[in-house]
Amino acid sequence: MKILQVNASIRGAASASTRLANSIVTHLRTLAPAAKHDIRELGEQPILDSTALGALFTPADARTAEQATRVAIDDATIAQVQAADVIVLGVPMYNFGVPVQLKAWIDAICRAQVTFRYTANGPEGLLTGKKVFVALARGGLYRDTPADTQVPYLKAVLGFLGMKDVHFIHAEGLSMGEESANKAFAAAETEIAALSL
Template identity: 70%
Template sequence: MNILQINASVRRDANSTRVADAIAARLRAAYPDARWNVRDLSRMPHPILDEVALGALFTPAAERTPEQAARVALDDALIAEVQAADVIVLGVPMYNLGVPVQLKSWIDAISRAGVTFRYTEKGPQGLLEGKKVYVALARGGRYRGTPLDTQVPYLKAILGLLGISDVSFFYAEGLNMGPEAARQGFAEAEAEIAAAFA
């Protein structure tokens, strides 16, 4: 069992990481011999997809400059981590109703046509099937099930593009609405996690 944890907050002591760590604790108990890899995108931010990176990706491997090869290798390393993982835990805070740019950069890196998905006559086909993803969501307000929750539809769509359909979401909400609301938000997330692993 290979487990990959991605902490996407810009803060090292983040609410989303707290929820992701609670999921991780349950997984560690269930799979004590699992190999574990944690990528903290605040400490190791991945470069954004820009014109230089795109140029490197669209240049045939044998024709890449050393700089282009090095840039593609950064993405290749993230793809290899995801391909090797049986279970992925994503710690995802909400920033301005969306996902952090750090997570978007990670997603852009692992979403490569011909490698993690491919185009067919019937549309795109994901190539990362058979993986389980747990998403730990932390929000200052309460957005679950509302039109303002852009994160869940986006993550379902992009993970689905990659062939990952077994996705569970856990919500810690209301964290900026006062101490009691924050306590309740974490308690609700912890109860959902406990129920999922019962």
């Protein structure tokens, strides 16, 4: 079994979402001790830009060396996701949405004819058979409210790619005082302890 942990925070070791993602992986590895664990730190990854977009839309045999190098980055990102059996996403809430780093990673792995395709019956996701755990860390309280744009977005885009077995673990109210934060982490740890593969 291969576990891919994707940390979307820019806060490094101080990140609450990474703390939760680490806890999920630790729990999963007690269930599958032989699992291989890879970590992707999106705060350290290149962002999708016009150079990358131009390279992706240039036929492979017409790409410059620079374009080929840039496409190879996204190819490796896709291969990493394809190889994973379990994906753990550490997702903080930035201004009611997902971090730009996570959006860029999603844009990099959404590639027609590779991770999804359009058929006569509509779109078909090609990243099937994976279990996804999403660790959500938020300063306020947004779960099950109209202000929670993260869960619907992630369900939609992951489902579009074929990943429909998605579980969300919340730690909310982290900026509402120490007692609130401690309670949130304790509740999240209880959820994590009940997770199964």
